[in-house]
Amino acid sequence: MYIADEHRYEKMVYNRCGKTGLKVSAVSLGMWQNFGYTANFENIEKMCRTAFDLGINHFDLANNYGNPYNGSAEENFGRVLDKGLRAYRDELCISTKAGYEMWPGPYGDRNGSRKYLIASLDQSLKRMKLDYVDIYYHHIFDPDTPLEETAEALDHVVRQGKALYVGVSNYNRRQTEEILKIFRELKTPFVMNQPSYSMLNRWIEDDRLDDFAVGEGFGLAVFSPLYQGFLTDRYLKGVPEDSRVGRGSTWIGNELNETMVKKLNQLNDIAKARGQKLSQMALSWILRNGKVTTVLIGANRPQQIIDNVQAVHKTVFTAQELEAIENILRQ
DSSP states (O other), rough: OOOOOOGGGGSSEEEEEETOOOESSSEEEEOSSSSSSSOOOOHHHHHHHHHTTTOOOEEEEOTTOOOOSHHHHHHHHHHHTTTTTGGGGGGGGEEEOOSSSOOSSSSSSSSSHHHHHHHHHHHHHHHHHHSEEEEEEEOOOOSSSSSSHHHHHHHHHTTTEEEEEEEHHHHHHHHHHHHHHHHHHHHHOOOEEEOBBBBBBOHHHTTTHHHHHHHHOOEEEOOOOTTTTEEEGTTTTTTTTSSHHHHHTTTGGGOOOOOHHHHHHHHHHHHHHHTHHHHHHHHHHTTSSSOSSSEEEEOOSSSHHHHHHGGGGGOOHHHHHHHHHHHHHHO
């Protein structure tokens, strides 16, 4: 029988989602990779329990996670809940998303229609054996569906009691601003945007989405904070065969050239001087100024979660460190 670590909340930092009442752990567990049908369930269970024991209360999924079998990550998470974690349901912030291709035909392809969003959430709840999720996201902006329809569908599931809050993912500042106006008219509890962001992918700064979130009072949950593994010690000496780049399972593999490897080693030198691993420093850097609510980490073994959680305790950088990092990133 699983009994959670009684000291779990002493090990984590919790951030409020903008100006709302919802707080989530500064590090969250994203279940995009390594939690699907082909993954080892015992390892999945260990990772989820390790995360919760370390104070992670936010578990992030999507209807299409678990490739090649869409939905299998949610099914596995439902099994994890059944094997002891469900007793702690009221301590968990569970999110899921819909918007990408999910099932055949016009109602399950990439879209933001009322038909797709409501049906998909019903499916997700069945897979996880839940009455509701805490946050339900529209996963990708859909230019072919009126934004009012997407917003009203998200509002509807809240009024049904199937979601407590709503969010959007992969929306830029302009798109977020447009849907936020509708949410405010409907009085929909919008709490989070989920964009990609890392040292090597800083588009939200150029777009000023981060400043917009702070000003308007919603949170940012950022994914790919380690740039699909680049910002770890995996690639400091080349490309291991069993890495994502080595397996060809990432679309950014061609970016790992000599210049990138040099840059990663220089960043690693700064991390070592700070007493951190490169991955830890990369996460600390994201959390350094309070504009990001939580970083969504992936993992393929429990130790990675143990290592990465330490980032929340070292988010202060000296001016010299920040300047050195900027100089490296500009190369």
